[in-house]
Amino acid sequence: MKIIDFVTLLIISSMAMGDSTWSVVIEPGEDCLYYLRDCAVLSNGNAVISIVGAFEDPFLICFDREGEILWSRHILDVGDYRAFESNGELVTLEDGFAACYHSEPRATGMNTDIAVVKIDSSGEILWTYILGEDDETIWISTDMISCSDGGLLVSGCPGQQIFGGFVFKLSSDGRLEWMTQPEEIAGFALSVMQTVDDDYFVLVSDYSGVVVHHITSHGLVSAPITVSETEIPFRARISCINDSFWIFPAIENHVLYASRLYPDYGTQHEIYMQLPRGSEAGLADTTEGGLLVSGGSDDGDALLMRYDFNGNLLWQRYYDTGGIDFLYGADFSNQGILAIGQTQIDSEEEWDFWIVMTDNSGFVEEAEVTENGILLIEPERMHIELYARGWVMAYAVFNEEEEAIQSSLDLMESTGLQTGYLWIPDWQSLSGAEGWLVYARSYMEHDGILQEGIDSLLEMYPDTYFIWVSHGWDRRTMTTDDYFSKYCLL
Secondary structure (H helix, E strand, O other): OOOOOOOOOEEHHHOOOOOOOEEEEEEOOOOOOEEEEEEEEOOOOOEEEEEEEOOOOOEEEEEOOOOOEEEEEEOOOOOOOOOOOEEEEEEEEOOEEEEEEEOOHHHHOOOEOEEEEEEEOOOOEEEEEEEOOOOOOEOEEEEEEEOOOOOEEEEEEOOOOOOOEEEEEEOOOOOEEEEOOOOOEOOEEEEEEEOOOOOEEEEEEEOOEEEEEEEOOOOOEOOOEEEEOOOOOOOOEEEEEOOEEEEEOOEEOOEEEEEEEOOOOOEEEEEEEEOOOOEEEEEEEEEOOEEEEEEEEOOOOEEEEEEOOOOOEEEEEEEEOOOEEEEEEEEEEOOEEEEEEEEEOOOOOOOEEEEEEEOOOOOOOOOEEOOOOEEEOOOEEEEOOOOOOEEEEEEEEEOOHHHHHHHHHHHHHHHOEEEEEEEHHHOHHHOOOOOEEEEEEEEEOOOOOHHHHHHHHHHHOOOOEEEEEOOOOOOOEEOHHHHHHHHOOO
16 A cells, blocks of 8 residues: 655645535455446536446446445346447437447447447436447447437447448437448548538548548548558547547557648648656547646556646646555546546555545545645445346245345255345345345356256246346346247246
């Protein structure tokens, strides 16, 4: 653990704050494959966090202005062997937000799909659009933006860093309006933007340079226009800021590069922003007021920096929660800066998720400042069960936890099946009725034959049925015959 020797100079709460600031640490548990992917501040000032993980259903958490959880839920929990486990990018909309995901070949087998979900501020899903559900093509998303008509624009490619990009446009109610044709975009589609004339541009990379394609509002694609003959990283982005086009290619040797383009797409202006030595950082957000950079220092402090479009540093803040801290994403809004990252008490502990809301200058209310200018924060700690149980066989409900424990153990010994129990109100898909639900999985805990274990369970509890256990809001059940017929496990 990092040893802190400091003299407190002031309390940040004495400074003027436009809105409430807060900090939360979420303990996801050991061996967690979930990670924080993106964050967004909604139009009502609430904050949404996107969490994804290998083979897992996407998870969303919504915080109010005080940092209290308003709701949390799984989405796209389809219940079979397809997991929308990657991307998880969020875009704020007037009446809520949208999230974009894609599945991975290792999770789906033959093909991968892209899912775009529109959700209102209360967490209700308004619509879902899936690209690739009815084919065996590989579809992977790389960027998503909101459009002036309330719709969404998504770019992608046929695999990680594989050429043959595409762009498609969704209406505000989730209908596919158009999609670029195969081979119109020859390279790897990195990023998209909308112009002031309501047309679009897509930034495309190949191994020989970088081009942009102009795309009309009806989806017609122009010939490529070269903007660089130097290869740039696959994380590069294009943005329209103050009616100008900006490309943000990379951070190299602690320097952030950005290029402004002429109307004819030649480079007009390049800026170079020197980042602190002994730090690791990346571009987190761009606004009309400048660039927001997030990261961390070699000393284990998290870092936020704000630059203008001349490359001048406007301010720089370091944060310390008492461990090893890092911020790898942020969203700049009128309510403040929402940043996501990780914190680790010491090298022996698991990484925890860290979410912090600062004011627009990077300050956190009630944080203390050391003589070196580091903001000391004590986040509220909480635990959220992220992993969905998925399909389980529900066979009994008890009023007392002790009874549930004993029933679970007895069934495991008599059938050899994996068993468990859970408190029903903790899982939104279980209707909220209070009680300890005892369940079995269609897997063996001890040596034995699965068919014999299932038969023994059904003989003792003939009313057993399958239920989908998650933080999703839909109650989904299935008879044992239907389940085994669908998944062919016996």
